[in-house]
Amino acid sequence: MKVKFAHISDVHLGAWRNERLNELGYKAFKIAVNTIVNEEVDFVIISGDLYDVSNPKVEVIDLATRELKKLKDHEIPVYGIMGSHDFSPSEKSMIRPLISAGLFKDVWNAELTEENKIKLNFYIDPKTKIKLTGLRARKRGLEIEEYHILDRKSLEDEKGPKIFIFHTMLYELKPKEFKDMESTPKSLLPQGFEYYAGGHLHKTVPEKLRKDERSFKIDDKTKIVYPGSLAPVNFRELEQYKFGGFCIISGDIDKESQISNLNVRYIPIKVKEVISLLIDCNNKSITQVQDLLKEKINETNFDDKTVTIRIYGTLSSGRTYELKTNEIIQKIQEKGAYEVLVNKSSLTSKEYTPISVVVGKTNEEIENTLIYEHAQKIKINNIDKKNVENKIHDLLSVIGKEREEGTKVKEYDKELVNNFKKIFQLEEE
Ligand SMILES: [Mn+2]
Known part of the structure; x- marks a missing residue:
């Protein structure tokens, strides 16, 4: 039997605070859907984090609905699970209306057995008869403990071609x-599936998928695939990956012998070219860095490109805020950059040396020491050091005050601003 399916993950629609960058994510999703339609796949798998939050804004829900509807109109079913970002413990995820409308089939279908094990049920794709199941994510990797009580035997005993989504x-x-990222050992996954559709990791793994070959034959060692994010969702991803993409898996599955011969191919999606500048400030003065920036900006072609600039290192003199972000952005935008x-x-400065943290004391004592040391190093006109110290304490206590139940966010914000004004003796103009 011939099969062909698409595997998308970590779309994070609406992840940016910047609308221009969100547009790139929306476009990437549209390109992915169009490609999938043209490729005439049997079905699509989304392994979590279609949305960046469980309750995204209307524009995001509208876009996702419209695009998934295109797939439905072409009779391409979409199977998936919820990710750490779009899952909601109170079942208030905006994935729900997509499920209700038949645009997204959540294959996470679990029950607790008498032995306190999690039994996952399969969903059978009507066309290919492939069996799909998966384990949805929870916030902060809480699903990891569920792998330990997973009834793996029932999953492994199930006959027929199977796909596991996680x-x-x-x-x-x-x-x-990603060494600090929470993880679970491979051995906790049920064995014997034809393909493991991974999500959560925003990097493409196996990494060779993004290299020249972009395609390989799946064997026992390479059937766990993370396509990575569909489009970069933060500064680091833009800078390092430049673009995202998804996978198309195709080949033969013999239902009787359960022998599969599958190939995975990576489809990169390059919406806009990304250009990344690195500005090393080590042992340079503010003026030297400003000159360097000017030179780099003059010699680079930014036309319609997304630009990332990382300014790092320790300035020999001057303050970090003297490098004005707004001015840099403006200059590059004037040269035609997209964003x-x-x-x-x-970025730090020698004029602002690190502070020694004293160990073995209470948190409060450490905090007091740190604030004292900082105050000794900060120069503010007309304010003596003791006063700076007091102001830092006042600020921290104001910031640390939580909004009380029943007070509106607006009132809370106003109160916060009022308190700041009091601390710095500022008057409304
Ligand atoms: Mn994610």
């Missing part, structure tokens, strides 16, 4: 740069 990092496949993102999170 949204969890597997320890053995974890790339170095510009500047990251200064790893």
Whole structure:
């Protein structure tokens, strides 16, 4: 039997605060859907995080509904599970209306057995008779404990071609740069499935899918696939990956002998070219960095490109805020860039040396020491050091105050701003 299906993951529609960058994500999803229609696949798998939050804004829900409807009109069913981002413990995920409308089939169908094990039931694709099941994610990787009580035997005993959909990092496949990400060992997955459709990891794994070959024959060692995010969803992904994509799996499955001969192919989606500048500030003065930036901006072609600029290192003199992000963005936009993102999170200055953290004391004492040391290093006109110290304490206590039950967000915000004004003796103009 010939089969062909698409595997998408981590779309994160609406993940950016910046609408121009969200547009790129929407476009990537539209391109993916059009490609899938043209490829005439039997079905689509979405292994979690279609949405960036469980209750996205109307534009996002509208777009997802419209695009999934296209697939339905072409009689291409969509199977999936909820990811860590679009799952809601109170069942208030906006994936629900998609399920109700028959645009998305949630294959997570679990029951608790008498032995306190989780038994997963299969859904059979009407056309190919492939059996699908999966384990949805929960917030903060809480689903990991469920792998330990998974009734693997019933899953492994099930006859016929099977696909397992999951949204969890597997320890053995974890790339170095994600070493702190929670994961579960591969051995906790049920064995004997034809394909394991992974989600959660935003990097494409196996990595060779993004290299020149972009396609390989699946064997026992390579049948767990993470396509990675469909489009970059944060600064780091834009800078490192530049683009996202999804997978198309095709080949033969022999239903009787359960021998499969499948091929996986990566489809990159490049909506806009991404250009990334790295500005090393180590041992440079503010003026030197400004000159360097000017030179780089002058010599680079930004036409209709998405631009990321990472400014990092330790300035020999000057303050980090003297490199004005807004001005940099404006200059590059004037040269025709589509959108510009500047990251200064790893920029420091020698004028602002690190502070020693004293161990072995209470949190409060450590906090007091840190604030004292900071205050000694900050120069603000007309405010003496003791006063700076007090103001930091005041600010922290204001920020630390939680909104009380019953007060509106607006009132809370107003109160916060009022308190700031009091601390800095600012008057409304
Ligand atoms: Mn994700």
